[in-house]
Amino acid sequence: MGNTDIFEAMANGYDTSERIQIANIASNAIREFIENGKDKRAIDFGCGTGLVGLNLLDAFQHVVFLDTSPNMLELINQKVANANVLNAETICFDFEAGARSDLHADYVFMAQVLLHIKEIEPVLSRLYEVLNPGGHLLIVDFDKNENVITDMVHNGFDQGNLIALLSKIGFKETKSKTIYTGNNIFMNQDASLFIMDAKK
Numbered sequence: 001m002g003n004t005d006i007f008e009a010m011a012n013g014y015d016t017s018e019r020i021q022i023a024n025i026a027s028n029a030i031r032e033f034i035e036n037g038k039d040k041r042a043i044d045f046g047c048g049t050g051l052v053g054l055n056l057l058d059a060f061q062h063v064v065f066l067d068t069s070p071n072m073l074e075l076i077n078q079k080v081a082n083a084n085v086l087n088a089e090t091i092c093f094d095f096e097a098g099a100r101s102d103l104h105a106d107y108v109f110m111a112q113v114l115l116h117i118k119e120i121e122p123v124l125s126r127l128y129e130v131l132n133p134g135g136h137l138l139i140v141d142f143d144k145n146e147n148v149i150t151d152m153v154h155n156g157f158d159q160g161n162l163i164a165l166l167s168k169i170g171f172k173e174t175k176s177k178t179i180y181t182g183n184n185i186f187m188n189q190d191a192s193l194f195i196m197d198a199k200k
Contacts, residue, residue: 012071012075014048014049014072014075015049015051018185019051020051022180022182022185022193023051023052023055023111024055025179025180025193026052026111026140026193026195027051027052027053027055027056027111028055029140029179029180030052030056030109030111030195031056033136033138033195033197034056034059034060034107037059037060037061037106037107038059038060038061039061040060040061040105040106040107041060041061041062041063041064041104041105041106041107042056042059042060042062042063042064042105042106042107042108042109043063043064043066043103043105043107043108043109043130044063044064044065044066044109044110045066045095045108045109045110045113046066046067046068046110046111046116047065047066047067047072047073047076047090048067048069048072049072049075049076049079050075050076050079050080052109052140053065053088053109054076054079054080056109057085057087057088060107061087062087062088062089063087063088063089064088064089064090064091064103064105065088065089065090065091066090066091066092066093066103067090067092068092068093068094070092073090073091076088076090077090091103095123095126095127096117096118096119099126099129100126103130104130104131104132105132105135106131106132106135106136107136107138108127108131108135108136108138109137109138109140110137110138110139110140110141111140112141112142112193114139114141114154115141115142115153115154115155115156116153117154120154120165121165121169124137124165124169128169128170128171128200131200132200133200134199134200135199135200136197136198136199136200137166137171137196137200138196138197139162139196139198140179140193140194140195140196141156141157141193141194141196142155142157142186142191142192142193142194143156143157143159143178143191143193143194144156144157144158145186145189145191147190148187148191150187153187155187156186156191157194159176159194159196162176162196163176163196163198170200171198171199171200172199172200173197173198173199174198174199175197176194176195176196177194178192178193178194179194179195180193181193
């Protein structure tokens with residue numbers, strides 16, 4: 001996935017107070033969309049150090065933490081072992097490079113991940129295939145922000161355009177809302193975060 005080398009290098013210092021705060025906002029927003037999660041399997045896609053998914057372990061039967069950075073996943077393994085968590089596992093895989101036919105879930109959630117993916121349609125299509133019938137893809141990311149000028153990531157997403165793309169891929173019911181606005185949270189710019197729920 002895009003920028004893996006950067007995340008490998010910053011893994012040990014990743015859990016700053018600012019990132020923990022945003023992760024809490026994201027996980028609380030995701031929790032609102034979970035229905036009968038105790039018998040459901042979930043994937044924290046592009047999980048990083050697990051700041052979002054670890055908050056949601058109690059909401060699901062099982063959570064797979066999936067990332068392209070072994071260093072990030074090692075930190076999750078340490079956290080899971082220290083907390084004696086039994087309903088979690090880690091998988092290192094790059095969905096930009098290919099698909100995984102052996103991976104299935106009722107929920108896939110991704111928080112501030114999509115902006116790092118150069119070609120988003122192929123990855124979203126692969127995640128559609130991962131979802132069980134009736135499953136949900138939950139995306140937390142930045143609204144499009146013209147003040148963010150960089151080649152490293154997308155400068156956010158227009159919610160309407162993203163809904164149209166998800167519909168094209170095959171998602172039947174998609175809804176979204178803005179959940180947070182903060183100062184200097186996106187490339188040192190004021191920005192807003194949205195959550196999008198797309199049902200297969």
